[in-house]
Amino acid sequence: MDLLFSANAGILWPVCRFSYERSSTLENVDKLYPKLTEAVRKDHIEFDMVATGHDFDHTLQVKQTARVIAPDEYTGWIASAAAICHNADRLLEKRRGDVGRKKVPECEVVAMVLRWLNAGETFSEQEIVIILRAVQKHSGPNLADGDLVLMTLQDADRVVCSMPDVIMCATQFRPDLRAIHPKWLTCDPNNPTNPYRDPQSVLHSMECWYDWADPNNSKFCVRLPRARVLMEENVAFLRMYIERIKTQRAKIDLYPDYPVETA
Numbered sequence: 001m002d003l004l005f006s007a008n009a010g011i012l013w014p015v016c017r018f019s020y021e022r023s024s025t026l027e028n029v030d031k032l033y034p035k036l037t038e039a040v041r042k043d044h045i046e047f048d049m050v051a052t053g054h055d056f057d058h059t060l061q062v063k064q065t066a067r068v069i070a071p072d073e074y075t076g077w078i079a080s081a082a083a084i085c086h087n088a089d090r091l092l093e094k095r096r097g098d099v100g101r102k103k104v105p106e107c108e109v110v111a112m113v114l115r116w117l118n119a120g121e122t123f124s125e126q127e128i129v130i131i132l133r134a135v136q137k138h139s140g141p142n143l144a145d146g147d148l149v150l151m152t153l154q155d156a157d158r159v160v161c162s163m164p165d166v167i168m169c170a171t172q173f174r175p176d177l178r179a180i181h182p183k184w185l186t187c188d189p190n191n192p193t194n195p196y197r198d199p200q201s202v203l204h205s206m207e208c209w210y211d212w213a214d215p216n217n218s219k220f221c222v223r224l225p226r227a228r229v230l231m232e233e234n235v236a237f238l239r240m241y242i243e244r245i246k247t248q249r250a251k252i253d254l255y256p257d258y259p260v261e262t263a
């Protein structure tokens with residue numbers, strides 16, 4: 001990333017000439033980076049990121065959550081900017097025909113984020129480096145050398161991806177899967193220790209939420225105190241939701257034993 005950053009230095013330097021006046025009032029959270037936010041919103045439409053779990057509402061929720069959970073105000077500002085940009089690889093993946101995010105060249109992600117960061121607000125050279133690193137690494141595991149902005153973006157994205165509305169949106173995240181496997185509601189006997197790595201249903205895929213709330217055995221657990229509180233609330237809701245499904249199906253004799261084989 002540093003090499004890419006150096007290669008783009010001619011683009012980055014002009015944006016460092018002005019000092020950006022940031023508001024410190026929470027009332028103005030929704031007005032933070034209006035030009036950057038509008039540029040990203042327009043591109044979500046331009047790249048047809050509408051009927052998807054990674055739509056602009058998801059991006060906006062991560063931006064707002066980053067500000068709420070950040071350990072300090074400055075980190076919140078920078079993490080919010082990174083959050084607005086964090087869907088860049090998803091947009092580029094969509095344009096390429098949903099080939100997988102890992103096939104999207106890093107240089108294209110960097111170029112898109114730099115274009116957004118030049119939409120009107122001003123960031124220092126150091127801030128741009130931090131934002132780019134956070135955007136590029138936010139999907140990965142927790143890093144020993146992760147900075148606070150990366151940590152805030154990772155935690156915010158996981159918190160938003162575990163909110164109750166995602167129970168509906170999850171089918172858009174995984175359109176290749178059935179919503180619920182009627183035989184194996186919450187346990188996959190073929191992969192009992194890591195059910196969501198090779199999920200048999202969307203409901204299985206959501207069990208990654210448990211890792212996000214597990215500080216002892218997971219490299220994907222949220223770490224910031226306010227993120228921990230929100231994550232525990234979300235996981236509690238998921239557990240309640242799953243128990244409700246079991247109860248409902250048990251009432252019609254389809255749980256715990258399902259009477260027929262399924263594909």
Ligand SMILES: [Fe+2]
Pocket residue numbers: 058062086157
């Ligand atoms: Fe996200």
